[in-house]
Amino acid sequence: MIPRLRNYTDIVGRQAISRIKASSENLVGKHVVHVNATSSGGGVAEILNTLVFLMDDLEIDAGWRVILGSHSFFKVTKGFHNSLQGKPGKLTTNRKSIYLEYCERNAMINHLGKHDIVVIHDPQPLGMINYYSKHGKWLWRCHIDISNPNQQVLDFLVPYIKRYEGVIISSDKFRIKTLDRPQVIIPPSIDPLSVKNKEVGRYAAKKLLAKKGISLDKPIITQISRFDPWKGTLGVLRMYEKIKEKVDCQLVLMGDMAADDPQGPVMYMKISKLAEKMRDIHLITEKNDLLVNALQQESALVFQNSLKEGFALTVSEALWKKTPVLGTNVGGIPLQIINGKNGYIIKDLNDGAEKAIKILEDSALRKELGRNGREHVKNNFLITRHLEDYLNLFNKLYPPSSLK
Known part of the structure; x- marks a missing residue:
């Protein structure tokens, strides 16, 4: 359209x-x-x-x-x-x-x-x-x-x-x-009417995720970013290791490789090698906005663990779908995440894992953060x-x- x-x-x-x-x-x-x-x-x-x-x-x-x-x-x-x-x-x-x-x-x-x-x-x-x-x-x-x-x-x-x-x-x-x-x-x-951000029904989302081997039986943790050294994806894997010890969950790492980014394939190989040693991890490399939408909507929480960042619109995308986001204090991330209100600004990997466990174990908190996140994006982004x-x-x- x-x-x-x-x-x-x-x-x-x-x-x-x-x-x-x-x-x-x-x-x-x-x-x-x-x-x-x-x-x-x-x-x-x-x-x-x-x-x-x-x-x-x-x-x-x-x-x-x-x-x-x-x-x-x-x-x-x-x-x-x-x-x-x-x-x-x-x-x-x-x-x-x-x-x-x-x-x-x-x-x-x-x-x-x-x-x-x-x-x-x-x-x-x-x-x-x-x-x-x-x-x-x-x-x-x-x-x-x-x-x-x-x-x-x-x-x-x-x-x-x-x-x-x-x-x-x-x-x-x-x-x-x-x-x-x-x-x-x-x-x-973000464009709230784009394929990536318009509302997807739960049944349709479940079907999309099932095609990638992702079930809704376990809470989903997601990071959606280019496979780029600045995105901190290896750190997300380390946090997931700690979270998995406390909560039986799964991790999805999804990212495409833009035409102007020759570093993508190299970084993907590093991520893939580390992920092989862990359970319940899904790596997705295709460009599929509807799948991104379903993932952000159905995730219990989303990470944006960037080391450097321009803005990270993936934060606003997830918040728009009422999903809490945990992100670093870089670039435009703290403009989008109001610490403790719609997600958390994380200090380090240990803090990120602890905050994620807190959200996963408290459904009322998760819903409150999600509601606040959508309103913040509506008013600003x-x-x-x-x-x-x-x-x-x-x-x-x-x-x-x-x-x-």
Whole structure:
């Protein structure tokens, strides 16, 4: 189903829909394009898959471009991602050359110079701006945690970042302290009407899980994340070991491997090797939004044990389905988890195991955390709020008086 703004009325109310429509009036006919590195896998693609259509529904001429790149290019940009999140390492001349070559290639075939607003997502297409004589306003949307970056990589990228009108970040913690450009906070969001988030009947969910050998006879603990070193999946396995000693449960680790992430298969092998030594563990690598939905809905609790994180929309996805979440105090996770109210911020693996056991052994607590979680997401992390934030920002770039 193509996303239409009117379809969200029953969820967010008429007043919110009317406010969004009013915010879009001055932007009708404006050419807006979003550019990122992949059409599937990860939260950015999921957001754009709804956000762009909602902008079009408001008569903004919105589009979405996905850049092309070789394996070597995506290996370099994955290195950028890791370095911007604080991983040590040197940026070689060869890596710079590979990066800039593909930025230029993509600039040549995408013709973005005459759009009114260009939103570039994450480091992969960041350097494309270097190959245009700008007509409109360019924004860099950084979805990752850059609070403690590898300075060499940041220094390489800053000259390109400075060509943008501003930077969009997910949290105040992610500000680039040395950057003299406006930095605007727009947290990401989930689409409550997507296949991943709309309500699934219990019978249908049970049937979906049964096909993967997952029964509802034992409580399900889940982590759904890319197979990426930053997601802390090995730590989830260690916590599960401790939980299993107290509660007879099962663990599901589900994650796909995005086209722009060459580290995925390597990390999956490490996880698989450790999981082989344990009982009642299910590893799922397919991309299946309906299965994700069923898992998040039927799980007793969900982990998000990230070591570094941009936002982790899997937290809001689970909370929306009234499932408590235990997560680390990184990135956007503490914006979503209100400690003790809709889940827990865990200090370490022992604390995570203890909190999980507490939830598993107390069904009343589990239900209370779940109810609070859905309400928190409804008020803060739905796509309609996200859309409105973008419209408000675009109106600042093109105030009503400048559009006449």
